[in-house]
Amino acid sequence: MENLDVLAANLLSPVILAFVLGVIAALVRSDLKLPPALYNGLSIYLLLAIGLKGGVELSKTPLSVFIGPALLTLFLGLITPIIAYNILRRLGRMDRVNSAAIAAHYGSVSAVTFIVAITFGTMTGRAPEGFMPALVAILEVPAIVVALMIAFMRDGRAGSWKDALHEVLSGRSVILLVGGLVIGALVGPEGFEPVEPFFYSGFQGALVLFLLEMGIVAAGRLRDLKKVGFFLVAFGILVPILHGVLTIWLAQFTSLSVPGAAVLAAMVSSASYIAAPAAVRIALPEANPTFYLTGALGITFPFNVTLGIPLYYALAEWLIG
Amino acid sequence: MHHSIVSLKLVTIVTERILEDRLLRTLVQLGAKGYTLTQATGKGSRGVRASEWEGPDTKIETLVSEDVAQAIMDHVADTFFEHYAVIVYVQDAAVVRGEKYV
16 A cells, blocks of 8 residues: 555544544533543553463564564663653753653653554554563553653662552553553463454454543643743653664564554554653652653654654655565 | 440541552551441542543542541641642541441
8 A cells, every 4th residue: 555545544533533533522612521431441441452462472472573673662762762862852952850751751651552563464454563561561661660760870869669650550551451461471372262252353442442531631731832942742642753763773683573663663653641740740849740741742742643654654664674 | 225425536538530540559568457438529629630541530538537637637748738639628427336447
């Protein structure tokens, strides 16, 4: 498919249209809102589903195939918060605490962006490696730790390290992803078969509902765009592209396929808005949540799911394919 | 039969959901024997919460002696007022089974 057709296919997919519907609903001040219990339930379902599927695939993957992408992911998880921090400090002239807080978000990963990237690849006939969810689990935590370390070292203070780390490691996304991976790997394809219809057939529909809520939440953040200023808006689009390009360039030295590199780029370029905000709120309470939440939810998430993901696929094809 | 009525303090804390675990641990350490949790929503001087996924705010109520109430107020003020959305207030309360709470 031509790149423009692919872009159109993404923008006209049910998942993205549901997201747009959510944005519109919020902009016209509709009373539409998913009940908290429902979107909590949906997020548990989605995370456990990708964990289980990833675990089953992992049980079939030789370590020699997995180790390269895994090490690359870990490296990117360590380096991207440092890149983001330096851009915020030097180019954005932001203070240390807010720079570190935002860097934690942009180093970590948004699981929903990952799911949308996989769905996009599958939809356009370019499915990535099955073990990709394991890489999400690897990417999620290190960046938050690195960013908090930067903040603590520079200020020479003892924050609530223990509480923050506990928040990240015991957060639902880590528990469900890692737990799902372990369960999937233990039970293997035969053991997964009886529960597969539930986690497979409903997945796309659940994602549509979840993105509807994401649209409402993201639109709520759009109102804060004026407060965060032009620099952060540009940062929220350009730094993901930079992280995506870096990922794809490095991925060509591993065994990752073109779709695998594209999905990894989408992961690395995405900004966490579940695990990171919780940890940062506890460890760096003086950082302004308006900056990091608006950046991650209001700018980077919408950019990635609409334009970013097709862009990473096109770049991966061009560089590696 | 009349039950004897004892005067205690009812401390109420309304705050971000993310502080709930830490606060509950501290309340018990400071001498509270129990607490009641309620989901709360509202509007105050701070509009922003940490995570949309953490859900609404939390309201913590606990019946304690005057000394414990003072300790809780001090702790909350010193630790959380600067950076978090917190309301804390204390009221007089009259209870039966007063020994249950101290």
